[in-house]
Amino acid sequence: MKVLKFGGTSVGSAQRMREVADLVTGSDRKIVVLSAMSGTTNSLVEIANYLYKKNYDGANEVINRLERGYLDTVAQLFKKEEFKHKGLELVKSHFDYVKSFTKDVFTVFEEKSVLAQGELLTTALFNFFLQENGHNSVLLPALDFMRTNKNNEPDTVYIRENLERIMSEFEDTHLFITQGYICRNAFGEVDNLQRGGSDYTASLIGAALEVEEIQIWTDIDGMHNNDPRFVENTTSIAEISFDEAAELAYFGAKILHPTSVLPAKLANVPVKVLNTMDPKAVGTTISSSQHKDRITAVAAKDGITAIKIKSGRMLLAFGFLRKVFEIFESYKTPIDMITTSEVGVSVTIDNNRHLEEILDDLRKFSTVEVDYDQVIVCVVGDLVAENKGYANRIFEALKEIPIRMISYGGSEHNISLLVDAKDKKDALQALSAKLF
Numbered sequence: 001m002k003v004l005k006f007g008g009t010s011v012g013s014a015q016r017m018r019e020v021a022d023l024v025t026g027s028d029r030k031i032v033v034l035s036a037m038s039g040t041t042n043s044l045v046e047i048a049n050y051l052y053k054k055n056y057d058g059a060n061e062v063i064n065r066l067e068r069g070y071l072d073t074v075a076q077l078f079k080k081e082e083f084k085h086k087g088l089e090l091v092k093s094h095f096d097y098v099k100s101f102t103k104d105v106f107t108v109f110e111e112k113s114v115l116a117q118g119e120l121l122t123t124a125l126f127n128f129f130l131q132e133n134g135h136n137s138v139l140l141p142a143l144d145f146m147r148t149n150k151n152n153e154p155d156t157v158y159i160r161e162n163l164e165r166i167m168s169e170f171e172d173t174h175l176f177i178t179q180g181y182i183c184r185n186a187f188g189e190v191d192n193l194q195r196g197g198s199d200y201t202a203s204l205i206g207a208a209l210e211v212e213e214i215q216i217w218t219d220i221d222g223m224h225n226n227d228p229r230f231v232e233n234t235t236s237i238a239e240i241s242f243d244e245a246a247e248l249a250y251f252g253a254k255i256l257h258p259t260s261v262l263p264a265k266l267a268n269v270p271v272k273v274l275n276t277m278d279p280k281a282v283g284t285t286i287s288s289s290q291h292k293d294r295i296t297a298v299a300a301k302d303g304i305t306a307i308k309i310k311s312g313r314m315l316l317a318f319g320f321l322r323k324v325f326e327i328f329e330s331y332k333t334p335i336d337m338i339t340t341s342e343v344g345v346s347v348t349i350d351n352n353r354h355l356e357e358i359l360d361d362l363r364k365f366s367t368v369e370v371d372y373d374q375v376i377v378c379v380v381g382d383l384v385a386e387n388k389g390y391a392n393r394i395f396e397a398l399k400e401i402p403i404r405m406i407s408y409g410g411s412e413h414n415i416s417l418l419v420d421a422k423d424k425k426d427a428l429q430a431l432s433a434k435l436f
Ligand SMILES: Nc1ncnc2c1ncn2[C@@H]1O[C@H](COP(=O)(O)OP(=O)(O)O)[C@@H](O)[C@H]1O
Pocket: 006, 007, 008, 009, 010, 035, 196, 217, 218, 219, 220, 222, 223, 224, 225, 226, 227, 228, 229, 252, 253, 254, 255, 256, 299
């Protein structure tokens, strides 16, 4: 069995859905994970923001625009009156539900339910389309098996047991369709796996069922060696290890959700990144094979804040780092990069929600400087100490760019550098020019 995930752009129109149907209707057994049609989740976020502010005119305007888009898709997707009717009813019921919140209380619980409508609607439409064309597909409700625990981590035992239970009722079925991104939390409430989380859904399902392969179908021919939104002439990486792919995803390669590689890695299920617009392209295979003597790729993670913490008493003091880390831990704020010296320590975070409280606590025993709007540029490859010369090439490439922090040695696959956001594009381009 294989798991195939199609992102929002891959199911972004009636024509694209037809192309996806061609790709999934072979004879082998598959679970197809779909995201919402492109733009849907952004619109739902916009609607939720209006509903929080009780701006019902604003909410209705976006709701109506989104609904018209889905009605157009129904008109173009289905041929038979019966299915056109089913499609229209389906769209109406989902949008009536969203509209009901323009008259009701709106809290984080309702927001999560609103955000779930995109995937629920897209998968149901796609499943109708398969049925109209005579395919015997079954819709697997993600809300019946995808669940997180009290730490907001996937509850892997629950996921496996419930997937197996539901699927055992359909032993003769070869094609299952399910929603990416959405789940229930430990309290059984509708929740999600964070933006872009459909990749994570695919990886969790693939790992739970120990499938032969997970395929991530998107709008580009695999993982590229640099961010194609900022650098021209990037090329697809044919093969990459789980570890390198995880570093790239974590450090900003938008093509994969940051946490999506780990479940596949733990279950040792290979992941292929493939292009819906060019299905014959080789794409990228992510597996446990390591690739020696190369720099593989560059990525950049935006929205970073750097905090420089200085203390006259750090010199020869023990316990200083513990005090610093405990503060970040108490506000559940993860640290990305860290560098130390005799007089202080610099750390970066990507979540400023508790920044003011963190700074207040740090100021009780240190002086603190903050740099906003920073970017972590991450170079991934076989960067073991024995491979001499790679660091030199990286710094040579970046000689015109102010570098605020450098992290090397934390993993054998990564050198991370902190630069100002305004220098990001130049840094990425300079690295591509020198390294590839
Ligand atoms: N290293 C990279 N390799 C390939 N694509 C990348 C990379 N970094 C960023 N991207 C961007 O990621 C996009 C695909 O991700 P996304 O839009 O989330 O797809 P989907 O809607 O299929 O989930 C590509 O179109 C590309 O612009």
